Amino acid sequence: MVDPMPPQRPAILIENLTKRYGSGPTAVDALKGVDMQIFPGEVVGLIGPSGSGKTTLLKCLGAVIEPTSGRFTLAGDVIYDNAWKRKDLRALRRDRIGFVFQAPYLIPFLNATDNVALLPMLAGVDNAVARKTAVDMLTALDVQHRAHARVSELSGGEQQRVAIARALANKPPIILADEPTAPLDSERALGVVRILHRLAHEFQTAIIVVTHDEKIIPTFKRIYQIRDGRTYEEAGEGREV
Amino acid sequence: MINLAGRDVGNHLGRYVLTGVGLGLLIGVTLTMAGVYRGMVDDAKVLLRAVHADVWVVQQDTLGPFAEPSSLQDDVYRSLLGLPGVAEAGNVAYLTMQVKHDGKDMRVMIAGYTPGSLGGPAFLVAGRPIAQSHYEAVADVKTGLAVGDRIRIRRHEFAVVGLTRRMVSSGGDPMVFIPLKDAQEAQFLKDNESIVNDRQRLAVNPAVNRPGQPGVLQAVEAIQTASHRVNAVLVRVREGFDARQVADHIQRWKHLTAYTTSDMEDVLVAKLIATAAKQIALFLVILAIVSAAIVAFIIYTMTMGKIKEIAVLKLIGTRDRTIAAMILQEALGLGVIGFFVGKFAATLWVPVFPKHVLLETTDAVAAFAITLVICSLASVLAIRAALNIDPAEAISG
Ligand SMILES: Nc1ncnc2c1ncn2[C@@H]1O[C@H](COP(=O)(O)OP(=O)(O)OP(=O)(O)O)[C@@H](O)[C@H]1O
Ligand SMILES: [Mg+2]
Numbered sequence: 001m002v003d004p005m006p007p008q009r010p011a012i013l014i015e016n017l018t019k020r021y022g023s024g025p026t027a028v029d030a031l032k033g034v035d036m037q038i039f040p041g042e043v044v045g046l047i048g049p050s051g052s053g054k055t056t057l058l059k060c061l062g063a064v065i066e067p068t069s070g071r072f073t074l075a076g077d078v079i080y081d082n083a084w085k086r087k088d089l090r091a092l093r094r095d096r097i098g099f100v101f102q103a104p105y106l107i108p109f110l111n112a113t114d115n116v117a118l119l120p121m122l123a124g125v126d127n128a129v130a131r132k133t134a135v136d137m138l139t140a141l142d143v144q145h146r147a148h149a150r151v152s153e154l155s156g157g158e159q160q161r162v163a164i165a166r167a168l169a170n171k172p173p174i175i176l177a178d179e180p181t182a183p184l185d186s187e188r189a190l191g192v193v194r195i196l197h198r199l200a201h202e203f204q205t206a207i208i209v210v211t212h213d214e215k216i217i218p219t220f221k222r223i224y225q226i227r228d229g230r231t232y233e234e235a236g237e238g239r240e241v
Numbered sequence: 242m243i244n245l246a247g248r249d250v251g252n253h254l255g256r257y258v259l260t261g262v263g264l265g266l267l268i269g270v271t272l273t274m275a276g277v278y279r280g281m282v283d284d285a286k287v288l289l290r291a292v293h294a295d296v297w298v299v300q301q302d303t304l305g306p307f308a309e310p311s312s313l314q315d316d317v318y319r320s321l322l323g324l325p326g327v328a329e330a331g332n333v334a335y336l337t338m339q340v341k342h343d344g345k346d347m348r349v350m351i352a353g354y355t356p357g358s359l360g361g362p363a364f365l366v367a368g369r370p371i372a373q374s375h376y377e378a379v380a381d382v383k384t385g386l387a388v389g390d391r392i393r394i395r396r397h398e399f400a401v402v403g404l405t406r407r408m409v410s411s412g413g414d415p416m417v418f419i420p421l422k423d424a425q426e427a428q429f430l431k432d433n434e435s436i437v438n439d440r441q442r443l444a445v446n447p448a449v450n451r452p453g454q455p456g457v458l459q460a461v462e463a464i465q466t467a468s469h470r471v472n473a474v475l476v477r478v479r480e481g482f483d484a485r486q487v488a489d490h491i492q493r494w495k496h497l498t499a500y501t502t503s504d505m506e507d508v509l510v511a512k513l514i515a516t517a518a519k520q521i522a523l524f525l526v527i528l529a530i531v532s533a534a535i536v537a538f539i540i541y542t543m544t545m546g547k548i549k550e551i552a553v554l555k556l557i558g559t560r561d562r563t564i565a566a567m568i569l570q571e572a573l574g575l576g577v578i579g580f581f582v583g584k585f586a587a588t589l590w591v592p593v594f595p596k597h598v599l600l601e602t603t604d605a606v607a608a609f610a611i612t613l614v615i616c617s618l619a620s621v622l623a624i625r626a627a628l629n630i631d632p633a634e635a636i637s638g
Pocket of ligand 1: 021022028029030048049050051052053054055056057
């Protein structure tokens with residue numbers, strides 16, 4: 001599979017982003033100046049030692065916590081420029097960002113389909129249409145046979161695939177994945193990464209994958225190393241999965 | 242949009258319903274308390290209405306005969322009959338006492354009236370009215386007596402000839418109607434020892450026991466032992482006359498106090514059961530507060546058990562409104578289950594109560610509304626906590 005040349009406008013553009021937790025002598029500078037750009041359809045690896053600020057960066061991009069300074073844009077829209085430039089961050093998250101975490105965090109009182117359908121429903125989509133979208137997503141992730149199962153009845157890998165389906169349900173231009181393969185065996189981990197690559201290609205989604213997993217690091221064409229709060233770009237192997 | 246509350250509840254339905262049932266029992270107690278109060282008021286009113294009097298004449302400046310002792314000469318009724326507007330007047334005597342049946346004591350309110358005149362039982366459910374002027378009784382079914390039973394009141398045996406229903410004192414004691422003369426005797430008759438004692442005192446009193454005039458001693462003895470007092474005179478007003486006016490008239494001319502039936506209702510409800518009512522009202526307030534605290538605690542705990550889910554919901558863009566609605570609906574759901582369980586439980590256990598408990602629909606409707614208000618207020622705490630949950634909680638690691 002050969003990716004097309006990255007188009008001109010990056011899906012995510014981060015310039016000199018910093019994040020300081022707390023203040024005074026106990027303050028932690030988790031991000032000290034991050035620069036990144038990720039283009040639509042691209043899957044980028046984000047690697048670094050524990051405590052280097054990977055999760056912090058995803059939280060900032062996901063508008064879950066407020067950065068301290070710097071600037072980032074999503075598809076050309078300035079989201080943060082030393083201050084939030086958007087008022088409704090929840091709607092921003094709902095419509096433009098998909099989250100995949102290490103633990104899938106599905107809503108236990110909804111079945112697999114409704115966990116996925118909830119996102120379009122929150123965006124105001126009619127229930128039936130939202131469920132159809134959900135089933136399509138579950139089919140794309142090959143868990144459609146578990147569509148009506150309760151969360152507690154799904155295996156870890158199935159839960160993770162449902163979580164990815166949820167992240168994709170509103171076709172967000174960006175997916176932020178924080179160690180999505182950590183709880184999976186290497187076979188399934190590769191399976192999930194294959195899905196992410198395929199979806200990036202299919203929907204032109206920009207995907208950042210935080211990982212420690214030696215097996216999947218070689219699948220990225222581009223990798224950002226994060227060390228001591230700063231990012232360093234590296235070329236990846238871009239190995240076929 | 243999916244109903245999140247419905248799904249969440251459905252996910253642990255058993256626990257939720259059990260919680261609702263627990264709350265329901267508490268609501269049941271509250272409804273019953275309200276019913277006890279209504280029952281007391283109702284008993285008082287039923288008694289007054291059943292007696293069929295328009296005006297109650299009692300000793301001057303008393304709230305008698307139920308709320309205060311009242312004693313009248315038993316010929317007062319004759320002078321009342323001469324007043325304009327008075328159609329009928331009848332003496333009555335009331336006393337609460339123990340009577341014996343089958344060797345067992347029971348507490349009843351004896352009502353003495355002149356058979357054929359005012360003050361008798363309003364209706365019978367079995368047997369016949371009192372026909373003789375002595376030693377016959379009509380009892381409320383709550384006494385457990387049957388027609389043909391014999392009861393002992395003081396020194397005399399009475400035959401139960403009829404049964405009536407819903408005739409109880411405001412203290413909850415079932416009534417037993419007997420002829421006035423018997424009631425007077427039971428009420429005012431001295432026991433043998435004091436009669437003997439009085440006789441001896443009279444016998445040694447030279448002013449009464451004069452030599453050569455034995456009749457004087459006997460006459461005085463007769464006056465002392467016989468009773469000519471009653472507790473109240475009931476008056477029925479002639480057609481076309483106003484009870485209020487007749488009562489005022491009696492009061493003005495006869496050195497007596499006269500109440501219309503609605504005055505008497507006020508006396509009973511405002512004076513006699515006022516303290517009990519306050520007691521119950523306070524109890525109801527405490528129950529409401531306890532229920533509110535319990536609902537608040539349950540809802541809060543339920544919400545805190547969903548911190549992760551709520552964080553995820555916020556992370557994926559769920560509005561505060563939607564989350565608040567979920568919590569509120571769960572709280573209201575508990576209230577609804579609780580109310581119906583409570584209503585059902587109250588209906589089940591009320592017949593076991595010894596006193597009349599009246600579950601009124603209006604009270605139930607009010608209780609339902611109050612339950613919903615309490616549940617809404619109780620969920621405020623949980624909603625505030627939920628809205629403070631940081632969506633970042635969903636991302637850890
Ligand atoms: N809420 C917080 N308050 C204070 N310090 C924090 C907070 N969250 C993270 N940190 C600190 O910021 C630094 C970066 O944390 P972060 O979670 O981003 O690391 P990470 O790269 O994701 O690590 P890991 O690989 O272990 O998940 C760490 O030193 C951490 O202790
Ligand atoms: Mg992390």
